[in-house]
Amino acid sequence: MIKTDKWMIWAFVGPTVLLLAVMMYYPMIGTLIESFYSTSFINPKPEFVGFSLYNKIFSSGNFGIVVRNSLAWTIGVVFLQNLIGFGVALLLNQRLPGQGIMRALILLPWILPGVVAAILWRFMYDPQLGIINSFLIGTGLSNTGIAWLAQESTAMIAVIIAAVWKGFPFSTLVFLAALQNVDREQIEAATVDGASALRRLFDVVLPAMRKVIVVNVILTTILTFNYFDMIWILTRGGPRDATHIFPTKIYQVGFGQFRFGEAATYGVLSVLMLSVLVAFYFIAQGSGRNKRAKA
Amino acid sequence: MTARFNLQRVLLTVLLLFVAAIVLLPFFWMISVSLKPATEPFSIPAKLWPDAPTFANYITAFRPEFRTYFVNSMIVSGATVAITVTFGTLAAYCFTRFQLNVLSLILGLVVLAQMFPHAAIIIPIYKMMKNAGLLNTRLSLIIAYVTVTLPVAIWMMHGFLAKLPITLEEAAAVDGAGPLRTFFDIIVPLSRPGIVATSVYVLIVTWQEFLFALSFTSTKEMRTLPVGMNDFIGQYGIRYGELMASSVMVSLPIVLVFFILQRQFVAGLTAGAVKG
Incomplete structure (x- = not known):
């Protein structure tokens, strides 16, 4: 152990502590407080309203949709991204021709800026000009092309596919x-x-990689749950709320309608829901380990 | 036995080609459309390569506001990388070398902070920026980006520094070097691979950051490339040629940096993740 120099430690850790306190923890508490106050564009003076914003959101019907969409989006992306990511990793771990080049190129979707990836997929999904519909029409699988992002039945699947394409290389x-x-x-x-x-x-392989897989699933869950860019550019949460998840809803309510109190309430609820998801993984992982220990 | 083995290899190679196609076709499509002359129509089935490729879309897309966005992105990303990696290295060094309860607590808070949704904390930060008169400035973005990238930077540097043997520092201490000199003369030079990997990661994250930039900037003078691209969707309508040309130009710098530093980046990123 080298000599501890208190002065140096605080000089080194100080900036981090200051930034986290002022820019992360203070705003998080601020969001919690904000969720009890009603502010709007017309009435910018905060007014204490207790839990009435929570009641308003719970009874609006929007909340159920946002929770359901967030779950479908997060679980869909995390599951597919890690399953495909694992399969491709197994593939690239074989000695196959061209795998050296592929190891380098495979990361391209992940480095691609999110906005660019989203614009690219928006274009590929375009009913008239997009390459996906061009392929479907060309091969006779569809007569008119499918408006992937414009209909409620396909929009969520379409945004999930785009996000998986961008995210699986990381896994x-x-x-x-x-x-x-x-x-x-x-x-x-x-x-x-x-x-x-x-x-x-x-x-042999899966048990040895158990810990890495669990950590990666938790990490991708947090990142996906909070991922804003892809859905915002592809659908803006539409059509008719079919792809609204917490981040897009918070942005729309807060910066689109300037209902900051309500946006903060959604923010608090999103933290709660993410905590439940992550806690669920920890519990599932713990019980899995116990079972294995007993066997 | 060998016949079956060969068949298996062939099938796996075909599968690898299929994966390659899924990964690369969108890029190919992006470049192809960016080179398509405005006069050449989209056809069904889509033509994979334009008859007369041209850089015309690039020239039109490289308009003055695009250049402004580009400069803004470079300033904001460059400053963020420098500050985040400095703060992150300093903090990670303490977390790996000094055993104090308060440091463990802080490290725990750093890890926890990674879970905060940006969308949930953005409104109070927005109000703080507004009160400080910093809205619609590059500085507001730099402050926000340093904050949100710092936890991961600390995490990556932590993984790297934990593996550096402490004996070198002890030897330096015996030679009479103070803790500050030990850090700057021994630790920093040895940490270069970790610093490079962390810098690339922070650059990838900040170059594409969208939510803060969208919320904090309101004029063209202050916008960064991702927000600018978002504006282009509206302005260009379905002028996909120009949209794809600007997409290529936005992506090129980050792809170049990645390929130049790929080896160190991948090693640094996976070291922390695999250790878990």
Whole structure:
């Protein structure tokens, strides 16, 4: 242990503490307080209203839609992104021709600025000019093309696909690095014992990567739940609220309608819902571990 | 046995090609449309490459406001990277080297802060910026970006610094070097790979940040590229050629930086994530 120098420690950690306190924790508390006050564009003077904004949101019907959409969006993106990310990582871990180049290129969607990715997908989904409908019409799968983003039945699936395309390379990157840390000898021993590739995957590789997978799922859940850019550019939460999630709703209510109190209330509720989601993972992970320990 | 093995390899290679197509086709489409002359119509089925490719869309898209957005993005991102990585390295060093209860508490608060939705804290921050007279300035964006990128930067530098052997610092201390000199003469030079990886990550995040920029800037003079791109959707209508040309120009700097520093970036990013 090197000598502790109190003065130096506070000089080094000070800026971080100051920024987090003023720009993260103070605003978080501010949002909580704000959610009890009603302010609007017409009436900018805050007025204490207790839980009435919460009541208003709970009884509006919008809230249920936003919760349901946030769940569908988060679970859909996280599940597909990590499943595909893992599959591609397994693929890139084989010695195949061209995999060196692919390892470099695979990250392109993830580096691409979110707004650009969203504009690109908006264009590809375009009913008249988009390449997706052009393909569907060209191959006879559809006669007129599908207005993916304009109809309630397909909008959510369309935004999820775009987000998965952009996000899965990150999961691949993490899983690929973890795969290279899996004990080679264990895999070889299982091969000698006659275990099939699938058995090796489930008995050796997956248990060894358990921790990485859990951490990555939690991380992608937080990032996806809070992801604003993709949906805002693709659909603005529409059509008819079909893709409104918490971040887009908060922005629309706050900066679109200047109902800051109500936006803050949505903000508090979004933190609560995300906490429940993350807590759920921790509980699920804990019980999974207990079961394994008992077996 | 070998026949089956070869078939398996062929199938996996085909699968890899399919993945490559899914990943790369949108990029190909973006570049193809950006080179399409305005006179050449979209056809069904779509033509994969224009008959007479031209840079005309790039020239029109590189209009004065685009240049302003570009400069703003460079200033804001550059300043954010410099400040975040400095603060992050300083803090991470303390978290890995000094065992104080208060430091563990702070590290816990840093990790927790990563969970705060930006949309949830943006309104109080907006009001603070407004009261400080900082709305619609680059400084307001820099302050916000440093704050939101700092937790991850600390996390990445923490993963890196924790692996640096402490013996070097002890040797320096024996030689009579003070803690400050030890940090700047020994730790900082040794941390270069970690600093590079963290810088690239912070750059990728800030270059594309949209929500704060959309909320805090109100005039063309102060907007950054992502918000500018968002405006273009309305202004250009369905002039996709220009939209795609500006998309390419927005993405190019970050893609270049990534490919130049890829090795160090991937190593640095996965070190923390895999260790978990």
